[in-house]
Amino acid sequence: MKVLVPVKRAVDYNVKIRVKSDNSGVELNNVKMSMNPFDEIAIEEATKLKEAGKVIEIIAVSIGPAKAQETIRTAMAIGADRGILIETDAPTDIGGVEPLAVAKTLKAIVEKENPDFIIMGKQSIDDDSNQTGQMLAALLGWSQGTFASEVEIADGKAIVTREIDGGLETIELKMPAIITTDLRLNEPRYASLPNIMKAKKKELEVMKPEDLGIDFTPRLSVVSVNEPEERVGGGKVADVDELLDKLKNEAKVI
Amino acid sequence: MSILVIAEHNHQSIKPVTLNVVAAAKVLGDDIHVLVAGTDCQGAADAASKIDGVSKVLKSDAPELQKRLAENLAPLITKLAESYSHILAPASTFGKNVMPRVAAHLDTQQISDITKIIDADTFERPIYAGNAIATVQSSDAKKVITVRGTAFDPTAAEGGSASIEDVASEGDAGLSSFVKQELSESDRPELTAAEIVVSGGRGVGSEESFDMLEKLADKLGAAVGASRAAVDAGYVPNDYQVGQTGKVVAPQLYVAIGISGAIQHLAGMKGSKVIVAINKDEEAPIFNVADYGLVGDLFDIVPELTEKL
Ligand SMILES: Cc1cc2nc3c(=O)[nH]c(=O)nc-3n(C[C@H](O)[C@H](O)[C@H](O)COP(=O)(O)OP(=O)(O)OC[C@H]3O[C@@H](n4cnc5c(N)ncnc54)[C@H](O)[C@@H]3O)c2cc1C
Numbered sequence: 001m002k003v004l005v006p007v008k009r010a011v012d013y014n015v016k017i018r019v020k021s022d023n024s025g026v027e028l029n030n031v032k033m034s035m036n037p038f039d040e041i042a043i044e045e046a047t048k049l050k051e052a053g054k055v056i057e058i059i060a061v062s063i064g065p066a067k068a069q070e071t072i073r074t075a076m077a078i079g080a081d082r083g084i085l086i087e088t089d090a091p092t093d094i095g096g097v098e099p100l101a102v103a104k105t106l107k108a109i110v111e112k113e114n115p116d117f118i119i120m121g122k123q124s125i126d127d128d129s130n131q132t133g134q135m136l137a138a139l140l141g142w143s144q145g146t147f148a149s150e151v152e153i154a155d156g157k158a159i160v161t162r163e164i165d166g167g168l169e170t171i172e173l174k175m176p177a178i179i180t181t182d183l184r185l186n187e188p189r190y191a192s193l194p195n196i197m198k199a200k201k202k203e204l205e206v207m208k209p210e211d212l213g214i215d216f217t218p219r220l221s222v223v224s225v226n227e228p229e230e231r232v233g234g235g236k237v238a239d240v241d242e243l244l245d246k247l248k249n250e251a252k253v254i
Numbered sequence: 255m256s257i258l259v260i261a262e263h264n265h266q267s268i269k270p271v272t273l274n275v276v277a278a279a280k281v282l283g284d285d286i287h288v289l290v291a292g293t294d295c296q297g298a299a300d301a302a303s304k305i306d307g308v309s310k311v312l313k314s315d316a317p318e319l320q321k322r323l324a325e326n327l328a329p330l331i332t333k334l335a336e337s338y339s340h341i342l343a344p345a346s347t348f349g350k351n352v353m354p355r356v357a358a359h360l361d362t363q364q365i366s367d368i369t370k371i372i373d374a375d376t377f378e379r380p381i382y383a384g385n386a387i388a389t390v391q392s393s394d395a396k397k398v399i400t401v402r403g404t405a406f407d408p409t410a411a412e413g414g415s416a417s418i419e420d421v422a423s424e425g426d427a428g429l430s431s432f433v434k435q436e437l438s439e440s441d442r443p444e445l446t447a448a449e450i451v452v453s454g455g456r457g458v459g460s461e462e463s464f465d466m467l468e469k470l471a472d473k474l475g476a477a478v479g480a481s482r483a484a485v486d487a488g489y490v491p492n493d494y495q496v497g498q499t500g501k502v503v504a505p506q507l508y509v510a511i512g513i514s515g516a517i518q519h520l521a522g523m524k525g526s527k528v529i530v531a532i533n534k535d536e537e538a539p540i541f542n543v544a545d546y547g548l549v550g551d552l553f554d555i556v557p558e559l560t561e562k563l
């Protein structure tokens with residue numbers, strides 16, 4: 001089976017971001033960027049399925065700037081066989097390429113590549129949208145297994161355990177299917193040096209949105225981006241008695 | 255045009271978050287309809303008809319709607335959407351699962367997790383784990399929206415007397431089926447609706463030690479939450495996770511025990527009215543957002559606190 005794994009270049013999860021002084025967005029110059037963590041989990045899962053003999057080819061796809069090639073190379077160092085970059089200078093966090101446009105782009109790639117299924121992240125940690133996988137499933141008319149903590153592919157079906165608000169739910173999906181990853185699906189490996197070297201030689205195709213006929217014009221215009229209200233904390237109490245006293249008599253919450 | 259709210263329910267009754275979503279709908283307009291899609295869901299439809307401010311309930315009762323499979327539910331919502339300007343659902347795992355599917359069918363860019371409504375086209379939503387707040391204006395003809403429940407005070411569950419109208423399901427798409435579920439059972443309040451939340455992190459150290467927090471929670475009538483690290487370590491089930499990629503809570507009192515305060519965790523609890531932090535490391539970032547920080551060993555503090563309550 002052939003699997004497609006969309007991977008997004010996003011701010012590294014350890015970065016404390018700053019809002020741009022003109023309130024037009026978030027400052028990404030000279031900020032560490034990495035693969036969106038949920039996409040790392042996706043590529044790890046695809047790689048495991050390949051190691052288990054269920055997958056023969058993994059294609060990593062990214063929509064983003066030229067530098068997103070690094071993200072694709074990282075995916076290759078974990079296990080992707082080849083990569084496709086749809087290159088754009090439009091922002092991919094906000095006010096640029098939105099989830100609907102990403103889903104349409106991925107649909108065009110699916111139509112060229114005919115994968116048997118897709119594994120992708122549940123959420124980008126920059127735009128926090130949690131939309132693209134579900135949208136792509138709708139556009140393709142495919143089934144979806146979102147927020148997966150366990151995936152089993154067998155007999156032309158996918159059995160997916162999902163992390164839901166009440167606990168866990170298991171569903172069966174007809175293939176082709178889209179699976180989106182949650183945190184407990186696996187622990188992504190660190191790429192080894194030889195695999196990083198090998199990744200440099202793998203095939204990486206670069207395309208433009210125009211090649212696919214996709215319109216990236218955003219539907220949501222950014223009015224402004226602001227810092228959240230700062231929470232004033234830092235208060236301390238000496239012991240349990242003082243804590244109880246404050247909660248009862250000052251905060252009046254117990 | 256009218257506004258459609260997609261109810262979250264368990265067929266017999268309405269989940270509290272639906273009341274928060276109706277509250278958001280009220281900011282947008284005054285002809286609010288609620289869709290109750292389920293199986294044998296008269297009970298939930300009756301409850302929805304009593305919500306203050308709701309003028310009509312659409313009830314779609316069919317076997318294929320029982321397990322809320324997005325593949326079966328999205329075509330129904332998409333069809334109904336024709337008559338509405340805004341379609342709203344909670345930003346819960348239920349709403350997150352189904353709404354983007356609806357948005358794609360409608361060729362609309364969904365607006366996720368809104369925390370404020372500026373006007374019919376303009377909304378605030380947190381991005382980057384709540385470290386920035388974006389105000390966005392939609393140019394789409396219809397708005398497909400998920401609502402952060404904690405950002406809107408719930409509307410009254412009683413007081414309305416909406417009519418209930420039956421609508422046909424769009425059938426079973428035949429793409430997915432339900433196998434089983436393992437729901438966490440608890441007599442405690444629901445995490446996202448609780449007045450008090452007691453949360454534990456990696457510092458709690460084991461599943462057994464979490465009992466200590468549960469005892470404290472029971473004394474306080476609180477729900478129990480956790481950090482990602484505590485869930486990953488298997489101390490508690492996944493549905494306890496509070497944070498950027500888990501649940502967002504905003505109780506009157508949040509007690510963070512053995513939690514360092516990573517930005518991803520803060521994203522889920524920064525909106526709490528009062529925050530207490532118990533941590534042995536006085537440099538832990540959680541203290542920067544805490545109203546009352548207590549530096550010390552949780553294994554001494556938590557039992558003493560429980561005892562003295
Ligand atoms: C993509 C992504 C998504 C994420 N989403 C979330 C999310 O939704 N929610 C979330 O919580 N995290 C999330 N995280 C993880 C987050 O980055 C942190 O790793 C996590 O919150 C840390 O959990 P913790 O505070 O329990 O553990 P730690 O950071 O290890 O902190 C444990 C704390 O316990 C204290 N402690 C230890 N022993 C004691 C004792 N005996 N008495 C008192 N204090 C003690 C220590 O001083 C320390 O401060 C996410 C990470 C990524 C990459």
Ligand SMILES: Nc1ncnc2c1ncn2[C@@H]1O[C@H](COP(=O)(O)O)[C@@H](O)[C@H]1O
Pocket residue numbers: 006007008009036038039061062063064092097099102120121122123124125127128129130131132133
């Ligand atoms: N620009 C992009 N390039 C590749 N994949 C993306 C892109 N944007 C989103 N995705 C995929 O869609 C998932 C969900 O993203 P989102 O809907 O933005 O929260 C991510 O985890 C990625 O797998």
